[in-house]
Amino acid sequence: MFANYLIGLREGLEASLVVCILVAYLVKTDNRSKLPPIWLGVAIAVALSLAVGAVLQFGSSQLTFEAQEALGGGLSIVAVALVTWMVFWMRRTARHLKAELQGKLNEALAIGTGALVATAFLAVGREGLETALFIWSAVQATGDGARPVLGAALGLLTAVMLGWLFYRGALRINLAKFFTWTGALLVIVAAGVLAYGIHDLQEAELLPGLDHRLFDISATVPPDSWYGTLLKGIFNFQPNPSVLQATIWALYLAPVLFWFLRPQPAKEAPAPA
Secondary structure, eight states, rough: HHHHHHHHHHHHHHHHHHHHHHHHHHHHTOOGGGGHHHHHHHHHHHHHHHHHHHHHHHHHHSSSSHHHHHHHHHHHHHHHHHHHHHHHHHHHOOOOOOOHHHHHHHHHHHHHHHHHHHHHHHHHHHHHHHHHHHHHHHHHHOOOOOHHHHHHHHHHHHHHHHHHHHHHOOOOOHHHHHHHHHHHHHHHHHHHHHHHHHHHHHHTTTSTTTTOOOOOOTSSSSSSSSSHHHHHHHHHHOOSHHHHHHHHHHHHHHHHHHHHHHEEEEEEEOOOO
């Protein structure tokens, strides 16, 4: 639940901030009549995200075991790639997000209602599709369909509440630090999802080395124990990983986390005239 709560909170807060900026800008520029297209775009994005999740969940149940494992492994890798790109993109553009969105909204206002719907849809839909894909991968990894979805739903509800408080001006937090630390935690979660995706591809016989275990501590950390379940739910920890799983996990986590947490280079001051 915690890992998926984090995903729902992080992705949901990004979407909530986007909606807050769009709505606040329309209200302040006396364009309240343009609010319905914004909410229509948001509703379409949410519906599409739910539909994608349903197709992934119920469509994959009709496949053979090998096909399910291949699909799960492939989509887990895609989800990790999307989330990794997202956390770096948000860290780089968070400071300029408001100006960028307002510029796009001005263009949409000039074009018409359809452009407003498309602006809101694209702004929210990206986070929604990433969330659906990543949560589906987490559900497949844990084998538990209830708690991951519940955790994600609670995270999204928290994000909506925070977004409303931001809009009302009742809440101020350091968004740069928030997105940095939640991004670092998501990188760790993504590393576990990536390792599980490799395991799926090995079970589908698309990658070798399934029986070449790096270690096996199942007796010390039983998968069905409370702490084994906790480690698996948050980090997708496996007590008997293959050599390939552990290698890919380390090759992803170490450089990505280092690159993400490195200090941002300070901009040089302009030379005096």
